[in-house]
Amino acid sequence: MFIFSLLACMKQTENPIAVQQDTSVEKEQLFLDLDTEQDNITAFIKTRGSLNPEDEIVYYWDGYIYQSDFADPESSPVTSYYSDPILKFEGFNIARFEKVSETEYQMLTREITVYKNLQDRIIDCWSNSRIGVSPSEAVPVVHVQNDPVNFYLNAGSYRELGDTIAWNMEIFLAYPSPLDFEDHPQFSASKTYQSVELFDFFSKRADLENPDLDTVPTYISWSRVGQYLPWMKAGQKDGFLVYHAQGYKVLEGFDGLPEDLKEWTINNVPEYQHPPESAINGSNMTSWRYMNKILTDGTYPEECE
Template identity: 30%
Template sequence: MKKGNVVFQIVFVKLLIVVSLLLGVHTTFAKEIKNDTSPKVLNPGSLYLQIKDPQDRLFFNALARPDGKDMVYHIKGKAYAYVPGDIYKSKLNHGAALFGIEGYNIRKAVQIEGTNDVIVLTREIVFYTDLKTGEILEKWTNPITGKTYPVSHIENDHVNFHYRVEDGKLKTVINNGNREIGAFPIAAPESLGDLLVYHADAFPLYNLNERYNINDSMNLKNETYTSAEFFDFLVSDKYVNQMKGNQIPKGSVPFTNSWTRVSPWTPWMGLDENEYAGNLTFHARSEVLDGFDDLPEWIKEEVKENYPLYTSSLDSIDSSPNATSWTSFYESVLKPINKTWKEWLKLYP
């Protein structure tokens, strides 16, 4: 990893890395477990009780349930076109809503046996939806080129994160490959009235070839994904007192979240960053649910029928880099047909 990327990760932690969870902070923070891709894991409850600061304990509940069961972040919002200079005029106006998004991240925390390390194991699936009907989009017509492409939804298996309980504090662990950079304390939340706000301002940066061995730039400049993401996690301050004592909480704490992301056009939109200036701007809200069964019926039915893997979180630790929309598109669309992104475009003249 380049020095600049290491500096970015440290700065990001100091700003408070909350979850990657939610769609899309694509930087990998999960530790690569040396010589064992699936170490034995335990319920995280005993480690949770070692955390002394109630606000740190509350943050743990933003990450996952201390009882080790699945927890869900249900997310819903829209994606808009960000067009510098409004250069596409009537074809695609700056600020035009393009499609809705709705889905979830499902997660649980585990302790690595023999350590004070906690891994948050997550999968996430998010559907692009029709703005008028709310139904899942199967295809989408690009207003700039007039071409129609099949929609590839967000299927990220996995997105994992690494934490440690040390001297009674919950810390975020950052690694450079197999070398640990350090474990950093969680920053205190801000108080707004009777709310506590944990926040993170992130600027993900990764090279497809260097991190994922994908020798295809797809629609990205310099084979490199660059974006900006802004998270606010809100919870009533009354829950701080509930974090005290020697009891492991049952169920989830009702965190809510606001998320904004500015990113490249998704690969299935058929727009090359080198040719078509602009970005997607996502703005969405999410809420914590106890588990998969609490999701809207249409999501549960769709996932059970077509994406059963996402009915639960992972059962073991996968030390490979976290999945992203681009790696998912490569694995599910390009790799099976042995095509590059530019060759795939030619299938839809």
Template identity: 30%
Template sequence: MDKFNLSRRESLGLAAFATGMAAVPGVASARSKKPAVDFVTDIDFKDPKWTRDTYARIDGDIDPTKEKCGWIKGKAMGVRPNEKIRTLFGVEGFSFVRMKKLEDGSYRRMLREIVFYTDLETGEVMDKWHNPYTDETVKVVPIANDPFNFTISEYAPEGPSYGGLNTDLREREPFLQDWEYGPNGTMILNTGIDLMYPNALQPSQWPRESAGAMNRVSEHFIYVVEKADVENPELTHIPHIGSWSRITPWLPWMLMGQAEGHISYFTHFQTIPEGVAGLPAHLVKAARDMDEKWLSAPTEDYGPSLSSLEVYAREQTPAPVPEGWEPPKAPPAPAGFPPRKD
């Protein structure tokens, strides 16, 4: 597992990134082959078609005969008033993406992803977890989205609909992203989305799982790539490393109800050019034990594309409510400090 432990500096791509990515297996061979599709390589931050093609090459491999494997690892923390932030469990998983080019030049991105929650001490995948806020042991439910598809075009995406629950969709506008040049021949992309939409787990039906009638979510990514890779007309996938953060309500399987507080994810991610062979063995086993399908990308477009909460609502059942149960309470506010005497 040591080969998957990136330092903070490495995860931000600020230390000899160009040298490191040149040594990634598969990159050199990819550069020696003529690509199966055409794409824009002349860097222009104000060109929606360059943005479309570059983001598609990062998010997947625009050669439809190939699939891209991505790996993610980090931690999830509990945040409540009047106490320090508490690291609760590890987060580790992977995804497989396939790209299909459409007639108008857009790309249909087809993805399967699975993310497990892991023990902080051993790193092993958990099926049960002791909740320190409620002092009870709960069943752990991984993130398992099949599929999560969307179209990458020269127009900005409307944002996920989450099965029709999110109606706050963006107006059609050119697809431009927040790019900047970094040190050592790198480029840095910042993306993110902030949402508030109706919860698929309404408190009336899911009193222990639901954090409330609405979901407030903030999700942000940082990608670091080589400028030379972006400009390379033979490279259909752009290798990258980066970070993902997410602020989200308590996870439903924690059985926190409408307790004050939320979960904060902080992770790093990267391309795994070797695919399944390059993933940690314990993750591959855990995914295979669920279904072999998690070890490859979809070959066809299908749906609906749902978030983990919508999947939870479809696949799980509400937990029993013990007599007299109420959501755990955060500690009281500390007493105020006495006024200073000058």
């Protein structure tokens, strides 16, 4: 999608001596001061998205999910340094960016995450014995289908690591759970939804200061600590999940995603091949709100094989 030619073609006229002059104006190299609001948001949007509102920006990620229990304060301590993952996951976000002002953009997105077994296959059924639920059962897997996931973006927090700019976001969430455990005791950990998400975006300063690039190659790291997923039917069981993923901006767009993820998306939610066309009023979709929706409208599958 984003291919930038460095060669200019010169066309001969009928006079073999005469050569058409290149009248294009070379753009000046940018020198961005990331401590100023306008330069900062310009660089951050080139990293997270694109300065061109028509561009469809895709980020891909994959990683592992781990389960951890709180230590019993009265038991003898147990030394542990490692843990085996309980699941793999991969997903993508597809977005476009609209300029609101010189220092603000609106991000219009939707996103998919699919859960996989440790053999790297997308799964639709999973045993919650892996997290110590007793009695355990096979539970239907509810993959992430979040639409919309919209935000207003302003200047970002950053660090310079040599020639790389590292943008960081730390998000601590706590709000009334859409799945109150009194109404949905099997699917909810608490009256309060809580999680922590840590994002890092890595881009090159030289790319950010290239005036010919509206969007730049970027790598990401993402970590999350949160409650058991609603579809795991863990109820109010002690413990939590830890996610760790890495990813990158897919410069080829949706077509550049892994084949299994593209196939799942096209077969199940083909509209996710493109970002939303316009903003939607109301709350962003989350796994907890989506679970509440399918429990309410009766589309949640009660059993799986």
